[in-house]
Amino acid sequence: MTTDTTPAGATDAPDLALPIEAAEIMRILPHRYPFLLIDRVVELEPGVRVVAIKQVTANEPQFTGHFPERPIMPGVLMIEALAQAGAVAVLSLPEYRGKLALFAGIDGARFRRTVLPGDTLRLEVTLDKLRGMFGRATAVATVDGEPAVEATISFIIPRDQAIAGGRADA
Secondary structure (H helix, E strand, O other), X not given: OOOOOOOXXXXXXXXXXXXXXHHXXXXXOOOOOOOOOOOEXXXXXXXXXXXXXXXXOOOOHHHHOOOOOOOOOOHHHHHXXXXXXXXXXXXXXXXXXXXXXXXXXXXXXXXXOOOOOOOEEEEEEEEEEEEOOEEEEEEEEEEXXXXXXXXXXXXXXXXXXXOHHHOOOX
16 A cells, blocks of 8 residues: 655655655665664654664674673664654655754653564654754654653754765765
8 A cells, every 4th residue: 555645735755655665765864784773664744753663683783792692782773763763754854855864862761671683673753843954853662562762852954964966875
């Protein structure tokens, strides 16, 4: 089933059909392996809300050192995955296409459970504020409906930091 994700009144928004797979995500975000931390976008209201999926697998590079005997997904990477999901919600808007979203703050982060290889991390981000080049969002990651991490993330979109061609190779 194809879902139209174009915001009302937008005439040059990309034609995004759900689910959005990795190749299309890389047209929106500058991140690349091994730092692209979302595999699929399953719900999207540009500028409002996004739900993305991260399949946690044992062959990811962080697990060779965190921790070899008991691999646990680092909390900072879960926060980064939430930020990347949120960036899809913002950077899919026509006025922000080709821009770079940068962290401005992380508030109230709470880690509720460990995330292990084999888990499916569901990343839900709701934009609370988006004005000009600043935004704030409520972000929650869950595994099997159980909260893993919650945080409020803030970001800026620098005016002079557009990515050539709308994407980056690094």
